[in-house]
Amino acid sequence: MEELLKTLNNIRSLRLLAKEIPLEQLETIFKKFELVVQERKEEEEAQQLVLAAHQEKIEKYKELLKSEGISPEELLEVMNLHRFNPSQHKKRAPRPAKYKYTDLDGSQKTWTGQGRTPKAIQIQLDKGATLESFEI
CATH class of the missing domain: 1.10.287.1050 (H-NS histone-like proteins)
Incomplete structure (x- = not known):
């Protein structure tokens, strides 16, 4: 061309x-x-x-x-x-934690169940534990 x-x-x-x-x-x-x-x-x-x-x-x-x-x-x-105004938009409340676990350092942590599974929980799941055992 x-x-x-x-x-x-x-x-x-x-x-x-x-x-x-x-x-x-x-x-x-x-x-x-x-x-x-x-x-x-x-x-x-x-x-x-x-x-x-x-x-x-x-x-x-x-x-x-x-x-x-x-x-x-x-x-x-x-x-x-009548238009959408981001400054007036309400943010949603953070999700409440569903699971409680002890991380690799020994400190207590919580997880909402959203996103990637924390390493400490995944290790326990691989060993045969159930996710229900971590519920709060």
Whole structure:
């Protein structure tokens, strides 16, 4: 693709390529290329019209707010009330411990049952103990 763009963008390469292609085929390619360029222009114009209409609506609503005495800050405040606000989000309470065990250092520890099994419990489980024997 990049090589094709280099060829199409260089007049010398185009002239060299044009010498190798019959004139009828070159004219067909030219017509197709013109059609593609025209379609692209129409798409760009349509997109510009949509953007202009959108901007016009924004200006219309700005004027309407101004005439009604509503400030943009007030409107934003009302709009933000309905959005998710992380600072107002309540964190869930930590899970209570389900299991109690003595770790390898000899100190008492607890485990919620979530995540990876603590090494001290896993060693005991491998020896044949049951998880229920560690329940609080």
